[in-house]
Amino acid sequence: MMGNSSRRRHVVPRYSQWGGEMPARSEQKLARLGYLLAIFPGLILFGQVAPLVIYLSRRQSSAFVRCHAAQALNVTLTFLLYALSAAIAGLLLSLDSPVAALAVMSPIALAGWAITAHQLTRGASAADHGEFVEIPHWICTPFVRSAS
Numbered sequence: 096m097m098g099n100s101s102r103r104r105h106v107v108p109r110y111s112q113w114g115g116e117m118p119a120r121s122e123q124k125l126a127r128l129g130y131l132l133a134i135f136p137g138l139i140l141f142g143q144v145a146p147l148v149i150y151l152s153r154r155q156s157s158a159f160v161r162c163h164a165a166q167a168l169n170v171t172l173t174f175l176l177y178a179l180s181a182a183i184a185g186l187l188l189s190l191d192s193p194v195a196a197l198a199v200m201s202p203i204a205l206a207g208w209a210i211t212a213h214q215l216t217r218g219a220s221a222a223d224h225g226e227f228v229e230i231p232h233w234i235c236t237p238f239v240r241s242a243s
């Protein structure tokens with residue numbers, strides 16, 4: 096035997112998105128929380144506020160949290176623009192018939208929220224495992240930079 100194959104060196108993986116090593120468990124939880132609070136934007140206005148607060152509070156101290164919070168904030172801002180566009184279209188449809196406006200725009204709004212919630216859940220799951228998953232740009236327009 097040339098060497099002992101059972102003794103492997105423990106290598107901490109580096110992730111190019113934030114350029115760091117495996118984050119601490121508290122950082123993983125905070126990054127996950129930013130995504131999960133962004134899923135329900137209409138309940139208590141946490142949609143944009145929670146990721147923004149996490150981004151602003153940890154942008155200097157944790158590249159991992161900054162990267163995830165920026166992505167969660169970008170998703171919520173993109174969804175806000177889609178919702179505003181849908182509200183304008185619904186308003187124009189309601190000038191003809193309010194019933195038609197509800198019949199057309201309600202399924203579209205529900206589908207948009209479901210897609211966004213699915214992507215935020217994927218991001219939260221990745222953050223909880225110390226990883227990063229990039230959300231497609233048509234859902235996540237980069238308004239806020241994740242790099243310092």
